[in-house]
Amino acid sequence: MTTSADGDGVRHAAESLRAANDALPDIAGRVDDRIRGVVERAAADIERAAHAVQGSVRGELLESAHEIRLIGTRMTAAREDAFSEVAHVLTGYADEIAALLRATGSGSGVRLTDISVDPLPEPPPSTVTSAQETAVIAQNVPDADAHRRAIDAVVACCPVEYQPLMRDLLTGQSAHAIERHGHHLTPVQMVARLQWLLDPASVDGWRLNADGSADSWRQRRRGTHQVGTSSGYYTSPEAFAKPFLALLRAAGLNRAELDTYLDSKAAGETIIKVFLRTSDTGVTAQDVYTQRAPGTDTRDGKKMWKRARRGAMAGHGEMPGVREHDMVKRGKRPGSLIVLAKGQDESWRLITSYFADDPHRVDYMEL
Structure with missing residues (x-):
């Protein structure tokens, strides 16, 4: 015999599962904070010893410090995979329970032993490349003609009434959306960009040094080529055009209408x-290709991976791994970001456009 209390218990179980899932990001942050703390203290101690000596011993100590940081990135990657599996099971059971509650009304007669959740697919393998491999890729990045053909393809797939404005935006002097996120790029170029900071647009500089280290520098500003812990591109001209067409349909067909729309949203910025x-x-998983550093779903995971990347660039050891990532399906809040700027008494000009996940670190507007 089953009672309403049975249904209440089942409903409470579903709520508890969702609450446990909601707590996972905070737990992940605390775990990675501890991992990074231990790793950085150990690596810093070794680096202090390295700076007190010279020659091969110094190099060996710096390599040891780098290896410790690499271990840290593998730990956060394993933690993220484990938490993803836990989240999959928690939400899977909660969804199944909710479906049974809807089917039975009161939840009476529901047996949790009748519920099963398919396991999460294995994560894709990680990729680690060398500076020497990247030097070869650097010789084969798209040239200006290839970028121009990619722009032509995007413009051609747009409705004819939007084509003039699309071409105007994509060919502007400050625009590098196609050059760094266009459909003509390749997975190996994304890996080279993410791991070794190789600019597929060939605007920022890159060099392999004789000692095995590599340098990256921005052409117009200080610092290295800018990329975080993921890098990707749209897989077709149609996919690349989708966010622009959504914006232009809201704003208007010509430059004046676009300027008026953006002025009204920018509030003087x-x-x-x-x-x-x-x-x-309408962007789908098939429209976007992404390489991402595993274990970087937390602030400390990101910092540790980037620090290990700097160590590899300095020639202290291998690069931390990256792997393919379905940002549309697995992202927290995936979407397309279009960045525009204007000077005084000027029209808005395109800077870039790319697919992003949960861009909480930047102020943005939505349609």
């Missing part, structure tokens, strides 16, 4: 970032 959800654009 000279840079505007437009975030378009997949529901706004």
